Amino acid sequence: MAFFSKLKDRLFKSSSKLEQGLDAIVEDGGEEETLTAEPQPAPQPAPSTDKPAEPPASAAPEIEPAPASQPPEPAPVQTAAPVAAPTPEPQAQVQESKGILGRLFKRDEARTVTRRVLDDDMIEQLEELLIASDMGVDTALRVTSNMAEGRYGKKLSTEEIKQMLADEVTRVMEPVAKPLPLYSKRPQVVLVVGVNGSGKTTTIGKLASQFKSAGKKVVIAAGDTFRAAAVEQLQVWGERAGVPVLTAPEGSDPASLAFDAMTRAQEDGADLLMIDTAGRLQNRADLMEELAKIVRVIRKKDETAPHNTLLVLDATTGQNALNQVEVFRNISDVSGLVMTKLDGTAKGGVLVALADKFGLPIHAIGVGEQIDDLAPFDPKDFAKALTGL
């Protein structure tokens, strides 16, 4: 719950961009209708995409035992259709005259709503808005076409479109919302990759703290041996969380550090070994070799390692995040994503494009620099925050 409020507040830039765009689209060619705030219309059945009274979401990414099977698939098309538009026309009741007093009181309660007929023009404008919100062309076209299905020629308000959009975004994101799987293997080795500045160090720090609070024994390896600042930052997080951080002299071989860290994690009976890595993409071949060597070396100790390769992406880079996934998938065996810095960006839509294009699990999202600013990815909360519902 707390994280949802935070997400909602902090995704403000993305949602306000969408909201303003939707308002403008509906107003452009829409017609104002007078609604009567009748004595509370029959309570709306909770839209099926909403959660009932939400229990407080734990800040710690919920780590579940390695799911052998996929989480139940959401019924794909159904959610997008009838649920979305909350009873358009019938609500727009024209005020009835019931004597002067009655009319006076009713006038106070009357409000207006603008609705626009969904036609080709409007569809095109919606596509453009979603592209501008960093959803990417293919995803924007697909999302819009699903939103329009069965609604062509119908009159829609901004609220109704937001609900349709949120339903559609949820539908795209649900299959990829998977917490970081926890395996019985000890230590479970989590290799963390991503370009410099994407938030790897911070994410490792947050995860380590959260795992530690959840009773897990964690060891961190500061594998970006070329950046003293990154090592220091990890040490600070390690101290804060009470988690050992293994370091090596600046410029030394990260693979050798990874080997030592693996040895230590095994000796300590650690549950998790998290390995930070360098993110210098300038020389892709070197980075590829460096990552491959780390993997080769830790496999000498456990041939099934690494058990997860987390790619950390910075939401503020927008569409560039898609390129980063392509690149890192070529140089490492990416098993899941963490998206950081969703706060303070108007580019939150890129997460929808990532889910749609790659289908890689999204384990967690970051909305700030504090420990509890990282949480498991919840598609419904995200869709609501993104659309400003």
Ligand SMILES: Nc1nc2c(ncn2[C@@H]2O[C@H](COP(=O)(O)OP(=O)(O)OP(=O)(O)O)[C@@H](O)[C@H]2O)c(=O)[nH]1
């Ligand atoms: N606002 C915000 N800032 C974040 C988030 N995650 C990380 N940061 C900040 O982003 C900056 C870069 O984060 P790092 O964790 O150092 O990134 P890195 O990928 O390890 O980068 P290098 O150390 O250069 O390899 C730091 O100032 C972090 O505090 C987030 O979710 N929101």
